[in-house]
Amino acid sequence: MKIVKIDKKTWAAGIEKLTASYRLFGPVKEGDFHNFKELGSGEAPDLDCLNTRLSAKAIIYPQSENMFEYSLDESREDHHILKEVDTDYSPRAVIGIRPCDAKAFELVGLNFDTSEYKDPYWIKAREATTLIGLACSSPGSNCFCTTAGCGPFHEDGLDALVVDTGDHFLAKILTEKGEQLFAAAGWKQEAKAAGKQIEALKQEAEAKIASSVNTDNLSALDTTQLYNASFWEDVSFSCINCGTCTFVCPTCWCFDIQDETHGNSGVRMRNWDSCMYPLFTLHGTGHNPRGTKLHRVRQRFMHKLKYYVDKYDAGIQCVGCGRCVRSCPVNIDIRRVCELMNSFDSEKDTCAA
Amino acid sequence: MLSYIDKIKEISSRLLKDGTVDMIIGFRRGTVPMMNEPHFAKTTGDVEQLVWDSNCGINLANYLANRTEKIGIIAKGCDSRNIVTHIIENKIKREQLTIIGVPCKGMIDKRRINAMFDGEILQVAENGNTITVSGDGFEKKLEKDDMLQQNCRLCIHRNPVIYDELVAEQVEEQQDIDRYADIREIEALPPKEKESYFTDLFSACIRCYACRNACPLCYCPTCFVDESRPQWVGKSQDPADIKTFHFLRAYHCAGRCTDCGSCERVCPVGINMRILTRKLEKDSFELFGWEAGLSMDVRPPLDTYKPGDPDDFIK
Numbered sequence A: 001m002k003i004v005k006i007d008k009k010t011w012a013a014g015i016e017k018l019t020a021s022y023r024l025f026g027p028v029k030e031g032d033f034h035n036f037k038e039l040g041s042g043e044a045p046d047l048d049c050l051n052t053r054l055s056a057k058a059i060i061y062p063q064s065e066n067m068f069e070y071s072l073d074e075s076r077e078d079h080h081i082l083k084e085v086d087t088d089y090s091p092r093a094v095i096g097i098r099p100c101d102a103k104a105f106e107l108v109g110l111n112f113d114t115s116e117y118k119d120p121y122w123i124k125a126r127e128a129t130t131l132i133g134l135a136c137s138s139p140g141s142n143c144f145c146t147t148a149g150c151g152p153f154h155e156d157g158l159d160a161l162v163v164d165t166g167d168h169f170l171a172k173i174l175t176e177k178g179e180q181l182f183a184a185a186g187w188k189q190e191a192k193a194a195g196k197q198i199e200a201l202k203q204e205a206e207a208k209i210a211s212s213v214n215t216d217n218l219s220a221l222d223t224t225q226l227y228n229a230s231f232w233e234d235v236s237f238s239c240i241n242c243g244t245c246t247f248v249c250p251t252c253w254c255f256d257i258q259d260e261t262h263g264n265s266g267v268r269m270r271n272w273d274s275c276m277y278p279l280f281t282l283h284g285t286g287h288n289p290r291g292t293k294l295h296r297v298r299q300r301f302m303h304k305l306k307y308y309v310d311k312y313d314a315g316i317q318c319v320g321c322g323r324c325v326r327s328c329p330v331n332i333d334i335r336r337v338c339e340l341m342n343s344f345d346s347e348k349d350t351c352a353a
Numbered sequence B: 001m002l003s004y005i006d007k008i009k010e011i012s013s014r015l016l017k018d019g020t021v022d023m024i025i026g027f028r029r030g031t032v033p034m035m036n037e038p039h040f041a042k043t044t045g046d047v048e049q050l051v052w053d054s055n056c057g058i059n060l061a062n063y064l065a066n067r068t069e070k071i072g073i074i075a076k077g078c079d080s081r082n083i084v085t086h087i088i089e090n091k092i093k094r095e096q097l098t099i100i101g102v103p104c105k106g107m108i109d110k111r112r113i114n115a116m117f118d119g120e121i122l123q124v125a126e127n128g129n130t131i132t133v134s135g136d137g138f139e140k141k142l143e144k145d146d147m148l149q150q151n152c153r154l155c156i157h158r159n160p161v162i163y164d165e166l167v168a169e170q171v172e173e174q175q176d177i178d179r180y181a182d183i184r185e186i187e188a189l190p191p192k193e194k195e196s197y198f199t200d201l202f203s204a205c206i207r208c209y210a211c212r213n214a215c216p217l218c219y220c221p222t223c224f225v226d227e228s229r230p231q232w233v234g235k236s237q238d239p240a241d242i243k244t245f246h247f248l249r250a251y252h253c254a255g256r257c258t259d260c261g262s263c264e265r266v267c268p269v270g271i272n273m274r275i276l277t278r279k280l281e282k283d284s285f286e287l288f289g290w291e292a293g294l295s296m297d298v299r300p301p302l303d304t305y306k307p308g309d310p311d312d313f314i315k
């Protein structure tokens, strides 16, 4: 693995060069918050951003995405036929994505790219994307990545990891894609001996993570007993089922398919959906198997912290980015719920059904 | 307001112990600065978790609709007005409720405080009118009165309008408040500019509907935006659909909204959708002399007809 040193003075010029071969995305401050945006010419990613309000998932999996278009105009030969829409899958790169968001794509891939099912839109977009991570040297107070299978210098999902040493950047090139991007940017000064320095900064950063979850017991728990635990009423009481937690989450992947027709033409699109919404599970009969907010809140946590754990044996469906903790309008905290679940003891749970 | 909590706990324990109520709805301490979580207490042990400070901006009336228990609810001025609205709209019965009134001194604007600092805020402590904000390498003292949510700065009903117990002496109501200066500015805009004002206002909306779900008024079993047979509103990020949601929801709140600020407070992207509800509040006041939730004995103007009702806005 190669380490490249980037003089901060050449950073902007390198980014500018990349615009010739990539659509660039990065964190940009808009109003009070940072969000990922496609960068215009001369626009630089804001590397001082602690983390963005919404995750980077929309770059690969937009909130609304057209899949097909159709015409209802019977004078046309192709009327009533679904045709794939043209989507721009030219190379894109995300500069300054945090390791948690990059790792999240790996988690989502376990669902969207399996040997049985392939989500063509997600897979094509993912393949077109190069992820240049920015290591977190000052993690946030709600970041609990190190106990959620990730970390401030975590490399999974990334094509390169950039570390800010203060005077300059050091970048670990992790994949072929990363190699290509660095060549295109003209950053090529190797820093062979810098591995130790990165390792030291990594340990320093990991030591700053002040927040954690325990997940060691989750897979051993009995699903039905956990499902019937008495704490769900307490956990779900304040929830307003707004779905914010799932929209801001880099690992939440659910969507809904809609047709929208205007006059004689229309599109079939998919939009993010959320298990927190009653409509999500409403059957055509009118029956709703998750008819109460307790059902829905339980579903979110059971999915992330139990069903996913059991199904994929790859840890929890959470990278510890802390966004849901920060954004939940009523302060439902996944760390607290994870603790309740992980330490659940069916014998002691007197009210369990 | 910090001193209220002892009284809140004392009343709550008493009500639970003597069986007057099955549960108390209040707040417990949040896990991040400037956040408390709506919470219920069913035992005197649970009561210990209750807190009260300037981070209790969520409207607790939202947790009442259609509940069947006997409930003790902690109510600020605005919550109490939404409780009145719930009662006249048959969402809860007066007899079910023991209202623990809190004379309110306003809630702080977490979004504004967060925006004032570059670094992450790790702690916010409150002492009288002083708010001490601290983080890694900084500490700053702020006057609470300067940091209130806009709805609280404009509030003229801080004392609960209905209550069974009161946790402290009533507070003085704010005088000479011009509630609608910003609304008049928007009213005065030419149509094109008004349109772009609203397009900008809602451009960051992610359609999570937190604003709707945090609002005590929005209790419809199926909201018009969720209706699928027929479907009234598209579901994508189309600005026309987003605006349709906001305008229609605001109209559904006309003559009912108490400007409690919950909707704005919960918005994950910080949109001030109260601009819409306050315009309707202004109209309700100017046309019908009506302020929502002040009395259980008067029907709201939009569900009664009086021969003298103004009609010159019908063109």
Ligand code: SF4
Pocket (backbone or CB within 6 Å): A238, A239, A240, A241, A242, A243, A244, A245, A246, A276, A327, A328, A329, A330, A331, A332
């Ligand atoms: S963000 Fe909070 S209130 Fe909203 S659905 Fe998620 S847990 Fe519930």
Ligand code: SF4
Pocket (backbone or CB within 6 Å): A245, A248, A249, A250, A251, A252, A304, A317, A318, A319, A320, A321, A322, A323, A324, A325, A334
């Ligand atoms: S569940 Fe919360 S902390 Fe975990 S990845 Fe999603 S938003 Fe981040």
Ligand code: SF4
Pocket (backbone or CB within 6 Å): B057, B076, B077, B078, B079, B104, B105, B106, B107, B151, B152, B153, B155, B156, B157, B158, B159, B259, B260, B261
């Ligand atoms: S609107 Fe009035 S009563 Fe409600 S929280 Fe603000 S100051 Fe208190």
Ligand code: SF4
Pocket (backbone or CB within 6 Å): B204, B205, B206, B207, B208, B209, B210, B211, B212, B266, B267, B268, B269, B270, B271, B273
């Ligand atoms: S809470 Fe904010 S983002 Fe969510 S629907 Fe309302 S205005 Fe839009």
Ligand code: SF4
Pocket (backbone or CB within 6 Å): B059, B211, B214, B215, B216, B217, B253, B256, B257, B258, B259, B260, B261, B262, B263, B264, B274, B277
């Ligand atoms: S519309 Fe907003 S301000 Fe009005 S009652 Fe509902 S939550 Fe409160």
